[in-house]
Amino acid sequence: xxxxxxxxxxxxxxxxxxxxxxxxxxxxxxxxxxxxxxxxxxxxxxxxxxxxxxxxxxxxxxxxxxxxxxxxxxxxxxxxxxxxxxxxxxxxxxxxxxxxxxxxxxxxxxxxxxxxxxxxxxxxxxxxxxxxxxxxxxxxxxxxxxxxxxxxxxxxxxxxxxxxxxxxxxxxxxxxxxxxxxxxxxxxxxxxxxxxxxxxxxxxxxxxxxxxxxxxxxxxxxxxxxxxxxxxxxxxxxxxxxxxxxxxxxxxxxxxxxxxxxxxxxxxxxxxx
Numbered sequence: 001x002x003x004x005x006x007x008x009x010x011x012x013x014x015x016x017x018x019x020x021x022x023x024x025x026x027x028x029x030x031x032x033x034x035x036x037x038x039x040x041x042x043x044x045x046x047x048x049x050x051x052x053x054x055x056x057x058x059x060x061x062x063x064x065x066x067x068x069x070x071x072x073x074x075x076x077x078x079x080x081x082x083x084x085x086x087x088x089x090x091x092x093x094x095x096x097x098x099x100x101x102x103x104x105x106x107x108x109x110x111x112x113x114x115x116x117x118x119x120x121x122x123x124x125x126x127x128x129x130x131x132x133x134x135x136x137x138x139x140x141x142x143x144x145x146x147x148x149x150x151x152x153x154x155x156x157x158x159x160x161x162x163x164x165x166x167x168x169x170x171x172x173x174x175x176x177x178x179x180x181x182x183x184x185x186x187x188x189x190x191x192x193x194x195x196x197x198x199x200x201x202x203x204x205x206x207x208x209x210x211x212x213x214x215x216x217x218x219x220x221x222x223x224x225x226x227x228x229x230x231x232x233x234x235x236x237x238x239x240x241x242x243x244x245x246x247x248x249x250x251x252x253x254x255x256x257x258x259x260x261x262x263x264x265x266x267x268x269x270x271x272x273x
């Protein structure tokens with residue numbers, strides 16, 4: 001059993017606020033909500049394994065200090081190739097999210113070479129943007145070939161098609177997914193993105209509202225709702241949502257970090273109304 005003092009700096013002593021947990025990327029939002037259980041699991045694992053990596057990942061997300069996850073990676077001792085792939089893949093997701101994308105993608109590629117699974121394939125596909133969009137689409141298709149109803153694959157490939165301005169293919173993929181899970185909020189968000197790309201702001205507004213969760217603040221949804229209201233001339237509602245988007249979001253969220261100039265310009269326009 002691991003002694004707590006060995007990993008004192010990795011563990012978080014305070015209770016994690018719900019809103020902070022929900023701002024973390026999937027699956028770390030769920031891990032953070034159950035942080036206490038993961039911490040107890042980490043203490044019991046001998047040798048250290050996924051439990052310690054999950055705790056270190058969450059600490060890195062909250063502090064932006066990569067030393068926690070780097071320390072965990074030096075300590076974990078996966079017993080199988082599958083465990084090694086899971087740990088490497090999770091770490092790759094963390095590095096990608098905090099802005100070290102090249103390192104994160106390479107770790108996800110390494111994880112896939114170690115042990116192939118649909119989750120690792122799709123996590124890698126998620127991170128492949130810009131000039132690597134085609135590869136991301138092909139990875140999603142490779143999963144859908146064996147798992148035609150894989151909701152995650154359909155959602156990710158729909159987003160990839162949108163990033164290529166291929167709205168029709170994006171609509172087909174997200175419609176297939178919604179036929180299986182019509183109440184899935186992540187899918188509703190992507191359908192909102194489809195309508196938004198077509199400048200059908202009233203329809204996009206409906207989908208983004210369906211994508212919202214009770215007592216949960218998602219900056220991306222708030223921003224897109226603000227934009228829809230703005231383009232529909234409902235400036236008061238637009239401004240109310242825009243004011244919810246704080247400066248720290250531009251350090252914490254990859255979408256806001258990567259598109260900060262454009263987003264800040266639009267928020268300024270909204271707030272001037």
